[in-house]
């Protein structure tokens with residue numbers, strides 16, 4: 001009797017618990033709202049501190065809306081070197097590092113071709129929409145692992161659309177992945193500033209792209225003038241407009257506002273780069289925003305039951321960053337204007353797809369260092385890593401030590417390639433030649449790390465600078481020796497370069513000025529909040545795969561961002 005009572009009581013308890021738990025569990029499921037559209041925004045060369053440095057001057061509907069209504073990962077990091085555009089975009093969308101997706105740099109040396117290859121170069125493809133036919137074939141064929149877009153295409157039986165847009169070819173092609181519907185970029189080489197694509201995706205441009213091109217927007221933008229958005233006295237976060245850290249471009253006598261494109265474009269035209277003037281100024285971001293909004297509308301993204309992906313990569317921020325540097329009024333003004341572009345984009349998404357129906361993230365493909373002379377003037381570490389000097393010294397060292405010419409095949413910045421065939425034929429041991437070359441390079445000023453391919457393949461580095469090198473190492477594409485330079489050092493190939501001649505800035509290292517980027521999320525399924533936990537850009541794609549209930553991209557080894565699911 002007691003047993004039976006206990007038995008019944010136990011069952012009643014379980015039943016009650018089931019009643020209590022089921023609605024809760026169901027409620028939790030409903031809270032993870034599925035987006036109808038994923039929007040990825042990459043801002044080329046955006047440093048994490050730009051979110052806060054210029055915050056007082058941002059409007060309420062752009063960056064500040066993302067920080068206020070969405071989730072802000074304040075310590076988002078690149079976990080490999082080199083921090084360049086092509087590997088950055090590939091890593092964001094594939095959820096893994098160059099060691100797996102294979103895009104180890106913007107270019108790399110191909111031992112079989114005995115030549116440098118460009119990340120999106122593809123001689124079997126032709127440009128589509130260009131005025132000069134069959135030029136500069138481009139595709140994502142060097143990308144070795146799947147992207148989020150590839151999984152979205154497969155997971156929805158190719159009914160989800162993946163469209164990717166940028167000014168830069170690599171900024172459009174790599175985010176789309178291998179199975180994208182289309183990637184479009186801005187061609188300043190062989191067209192009057194048209195958006196073009198590749199025969200890899202299509203035979204002919206869709207009508208909406210042709211019509212957009214026909215409007216001649218690039219040309220119209222080059223008949224305008226770039227002045228600061230607010231009175232220049234208000235740009236107190238930046239160095240004075242006229243300084244020694246910036247070059248005077250387009251025939252100007254000083255590196256100062258205003259920039260009258262009309263009078264500058266002739267000089268750019270003579271250099272065969274008239275439409276690249278768009279890339280160095282905020283009108284490039286405005287042009288891309290217009291094009292992205294046109295893609296959103298004409299491709300009807302986010303309107304049917306299959307979620308789509310729109311990848312947008314802003315390139316002018318990188319070109320202006322290289323030209324003027326982070327201390328410049330030009331960069332501050334560009335971000336204030338980009339803030340307005342993002343507000344316009346968000347408002348359009350709210351209207352077309354509906355606020356809360358799309359999931360958006362914003363990050364960067366890398367950040368950027370301060371101008372080297374500027375750092376030096378502020379007593380901060382800065383220097384030059386003279387690549388040609390290293391190259392001649394190493395060639396001489398190898399000749400003397402092994403009594404063999406031409407053992408050094410290619411010195412491509414931090415990647416040093418030895419002639420492996422010649423080493424084999426000469427009866428030398430590859431790993432010991434690698435190590436002695438590395439030890440020699442470590443004696444050179446500015447070089448603080450020299451790891452060999454043999455070490456990359458035999459060791460497992462679990463953290464720090466050596467892990468970043470290993471994450472960026474691909475056995476088929478990387479060099480025999482991979483170098484690391486002192487913090488603040490700029491790699492340079494020009495003879496006799498001095499700090500004062502280095503205008504603007506660059507990027508590529510594993511140091512925080514290059515690796516620490518913004519990571520903001522907003523929209524369907526995204527809570528509001530912030531975190532200082534160190535997260536990796538390779539966490540973005542697996543997080544989206546979890547939000548969309550997709551298979552993880554093939555090489556993805558990032559961790560879904562737990563904070564987004566709480």
Ligand SMILES: [Zn+2]
Nearest residue numbers: 045085318322
């Ligand atoms: Zn760059």
